[in-house]
Amino acid sequence: MSTIQAARLLSRRSHVLPGQLHVTELFFEVPKNYARPDAGTLKLFGRSVRKHERPIVPLSASDLASRDKLPYLIYLQGGPGFGNREPQNMALTQTALSRGYQVLYLDYRGTGLSTPINADHVLAQGDPVQQAEYLKLFRANSIVRDLEAVRLCLTQDFEEEKKAWSIFGQSFGGFVGLTYLSKYPHGLREVFLTGGLAPVKRTADDVYRATYKKLIERNEAYYRKYPEDIAVVRRLAEYIQQKGEIPLPSGGKLSVQLFLTLGLAFGGHGGLDDIHSLVLRLATDLDQFNFFTRASLAAFESHISFDTNPIYAILHEAIYNTKQRGALPSNWAADRIGRGFRSFSWLADPVDFLKSTLPSEPLYFSGEMVYPFYFQGATGPELARTAAAADILAKTEEWDEDLYDEDQLRRNEVPVYAVSYIDDMYVDFELARETAALVKRIKVHETNGWYHDAVRSKSEEVFTALFKMRDDCID
Template sequence: MLMWADDTAEAPAGSGPARTRSYRLPGLHVEEFSIPVPLDHFGDRPGSLEVFARVVGAPGSTKPFLLYLQGGPGVEAFRTTADSPPWLARALEDYRVVMLDQRGTGRSTPIGIVDGAVTGVPNALRTPPRSDAEADALAAHLTHYRADAIVEDAELVRQALGTRTWSVLGQSFGGFCTLRYLNSHPGSVAQAFFTGGLPAVGRTSAEQPTLTEVYERTWETMARKSRDFHRRFPQSRERLLALAERSAQGLELPDGSHAGPAHVRLLGHLLGASGGPERLHYLLDLDVDSASFRADFAAAQPYSARNPLYAVLHESCWANGVTSYWAAESAMPGEVREDPSLLAGEHVAQEIFRTGGLRAWEGVAHTLAAHDWPVLWEPSRLAAAEVPAAAIVYFDDAYVPREYSLATAELLPDVRVWVTNEYEHNGLRASGSAVLDRLIRMVRDEV
């Protein structure tokens, strides 16, 4: 049992001993630990991995825990400092914050390709797939890296911390995980906070929006944001058209890979965050044949070999008992397809697995796109989750359409919803402490 256990705690469910390390940062005390968890929480596929977390608090703090679930999928939690993330100081007024690296990321048995081998997988899967059978085998392993497994990992972390309940803060995909938490383990959650992270569920299975419908809404939003960007920066459209034409021949990047038109279109993900339009403007202002442009272009890509799960599993994070099968491409409107200056957000294109740094994952991505995914959220279970919750829904969210978020919120019996156009999808971080402070006060009925 870890040092945080109290005499009301339940014993860890076979999680085994945790490895711990503690240290101090200015004004903070940090405890790190990792625990072994099963690969397959729901079946009999053999294997295990380690899940890593940091507990951040003031020295000597005994405040309740707040689990932070990062956006993604496939992205690790923040590496904290006294002023990062910007909302941390507000959170520490009321909680000790648990920064969980979701399985396959950060220090939680990370998935990737390093020195010609796939990391974080059994030895039999370490060779990057070169055949359909090898791709299918690796894809089968990666089917265990969705929100349902992340929540089961979190439950073992909670038990290792010796607390019966904790609060959960879910940003974007982290909100999808938080909703799964309310679906499966509502008794473990004292409070739930959603920031741009209420997925499309629908009141009944018949009313559940299709993935194509979800992506149609996001394409509409991105087309509008693209046009707003071109009005604000009049030369941007011509630059993007020229860049798309140039990339059709292959735009070499610093790592030796080549970007194609889909990579140019994906620069639009910058438009979904505060300060993003300015970043895109200054990127397009650079000489396309300069080293600075090529490096900054590569760094601006949302999907890369650093966190391959972000691309490989992205569409599956929406898949509630269905296949995803390249839904974003299927939903792309004709006007967008014909105009490269109308940009994408988090729209995964098959092309990014044929060029660029994700080429080795192409077969895996195709197999996962055809996978029949289990149900993540059931309306009847959510309607029975009597957990105090608060959610911010961004009016013009580029990634999570507000209409579907509001419909999902109606399923939760004790949620307070704040709809605003003051922030973009990154409002939790961009607002400093403002968004989290308001959500905390909302869940306490102070707002």
């Protein structure tokens, strides 16, 4: 593995926030392409946070230095394609501070404030082939190099035993964590994963065959809880079909296909209720006005944030592409695999699907899948402008390197503590088990009591389970 140079710290500004938080805003500079360091740079943004203390007796110089050099825990955000929320809004912050860490929330390259990907910036890279080559630089293999570069920068004057840091990966953050564990294990003290045991031995096709089956279960749960929505959802779909593509406030087009992608929310606590509330709102619009109001359409748009977080759509299937899997392109795997399930055959022809199904038959929503029609103006203008590059990525057979080193994971010596959800709609439990069996020195807490977003919805219970695995012994 190539040697990483420390990131260059561009700026550091600190503030005190309510809740006894001392937050420092940091900007770093790193190579755009680590294989070609002279090809330009990117900026990374992060916030480090530690306790703000006002002791009765002023701290000595050595105490101040020790406070500033607490061991780091870095949070790896889910996604791909999303930046971090502010530290005061993260459940992990207080738990980590109470255990003696300082916490770093670093936006991945291309997200948040870290040279965020947007259509104008992508198009400026050249023709679609050049755009696709640029977008390849935003996968986990580049992200972990950024993380290692930032670690070297922040800990360069730390005592040797404090230079390695801990990582906490949620969902896609867990995928990144396993890539980090594969490539730079010497930089890690310990690894925490929640819903993030990536299917390292599987292709995108394997993943979607599994997750569509779990998605069917969640649709069934939805209609058991809200049986009245069987008729209501069909009524809404038929209205949308009759009107054609309904303009959305941000420039997208509401079609039957886009409407039936709302199941993304089904994978989290309260997700069934959220979608019922939106369905009720849209149906009430039709009852009162015989059209959808702007407020309701804006509420719908809040569930499809692909245009404001384009990496999520552009690189979603690319997180499963590895050289070890036979250099297979993803080739819009979610769309191809979905069409093979009768419940999701609306992907091929929504008009025919509505005609060929009985009025009493429930319409099933898709989940964490990305489809080609997203890039045809359905979600807004941003994705449409990157459609050519996205299609090239979907058909790419050769990637520069593997995201995971299975041999390294087999001989891993860094302690790993994972929470794995039996009813996870996004990261299939059986595939996660397969990965857990591969990784040496891992402990896994398996549960059917929580869903994928439990790190936010059930944070206290999740943190208790993780730290019990770390701190307690097994006799």
